[in-house]
Amino acid sequence: MNTMEFERDRPIFLQIKSAVKERIVRREIKKELPTIRGLAVELGVNPNTVARAYRELETEGIIGSRVGKGTWVIPEALQEIRKEMIEDIIDKFLNNLHSIGLDSKEIKEILEGINDRDI
Amino acid sequence: MIEIFDLEKRYGFTYAIRDINLKIETGEFIGLIGPNGSGKTTLLKLLFGYCRPTHGHIRINGQPPSPKTNSFITFYPEIDSLYGNMRVFRLIDWYSRFFTDWNKETEKKLIEFFNIPLNKYVRQLSKGFRARLKLLLSLSRDADIFLLDEPLSGIDPASRDKIVSAILREYRENQTIIFSTHIVSEAETLFERTIFLMDGSVILDGKSDDLREKYGKSIDTIFREEMYA
Incomplete structure (x- = not known):
């Protein structure tokens, strides 16, 4: 994902969501997701945009998170x-x-x- | 939180800022975009108290701009006013003593990250490295509000990448950043919210992703079409 080029005419957070899903299916992300800041720096985007993507993935039941314990993939997803x-x-x-x-x-x-x- | 009410700044008969009303929450990362002469620098200067409004007012955490509010604001000026005859390490040391919120740890990290040549004289630095040094001086404080005036203009691509990732690395959730630029394409993914300035007024303001969705276009394209239509 680090070479990811965004389509600038579509919301970035949607593209981050798809990219994370793809990485989950490819098993590049097995359990733990990168930190919000880590992914933001890697992709060159605002951390709040990554946070918005993570928030939505969480509402969709794809990932779970707890303060201090990071973010992980929900296996059933x-x-x-x-x-x-x-x-x-x-x-x-x-x-x-x-x-x-x-x-x-x-x-x-x-x-x-x-x-x-x-x- | 920054609140701006009916702000106007006039020089003689020329309006630099006209009728601006804005509310900026703590933790927002804002791109302030507009062509040259649209009032970006004037707006930042007003927030920092470098000049006073001719009408309207500004409240920063409830107070007007003053030395008191400036104690938690850092201003990255576009104009380079570094002393050429100082060695870099001396300049950093001298500069750091002006601030009670100087963070030695961040300073060290940034010296390494930016490959700052500490023993050179400031006048020997290239433009890209002067920008890196200036940014180091601005980011090494534990300030609450960062006003960055055109940090990318006239900088080579390698230094630009460095500057962008340094900002993303060092920026914390409780810090507010206002980042002005007229080069939109390279910076637009940084901005959570974008404010478009034209002839001293705000002509468009919104969450960057919402604007992309609404217009089906990049911020850069919206900028070109709105500004130069």
Whole structure:
């Protein structure tokens, strides 16, 4: 995440949220999250922006925190984020295929073709 | 907390500041942006009591700007007034004695972080290193309010990166920072809230992420479109 380039035309805290979720799914963050200040310095953003992202992740039940004990991933959340990300990827994939003019039948055929290949 | 009521600063017939009303909570990190001559420096000077308003008033933690409020405010001036004929370590030592809230630990950390050459004469320093030194002098205090006037202008990219991360490292939650700049693109991710100044007035003010969401644009793009439309 340290080479992360933000899209400046979208709220930064939303991008930090997605980046943290991605790191959780990739298992780059296993339990403990970086400190707010540590992540702020790493990303070159305001600590309050990181704090806002963490706050929302906490409300969504993805992370937990306690003063003096840091911030950690809630294990049950992993499957949930994973599902969410898979859906996102599939949505994008289908949208791309639709946008170049494929209909549902053609897409199904392609998907069946993938089954035969090594995945 | 900083409160500004109906603030006006006029020089003869020229308004440098006009009709500004602002409330800045403790702990906010604010980008004060605007083109040259929009009143950024004047506003900071008014907060530091370098000049007096011609109308309206300012309250800092409930008091008007005075030596008393300045005891917990640090001002980073854009203009460089460091004595060239002093060696760097002497200058730091001499400067530190003016303040009761000088933090020797922070000073040490920043000397190392900025690679400050202590034995050189101040006049031998490049512009980037003078800026680093100036910033060291401003950040080494345990002040509550930091007024930073154009800390990035005219500085090489390497020093800029250093300056930005030093500010992010040293800034504490109970400290208020007002950071003025006309170079928005490189600093915009630093600002939790952005205040746009134009011809001495506030033309836009909001949480940076809320503005990005509302306009679907970067702060830099909003700045260019609003200011130069």
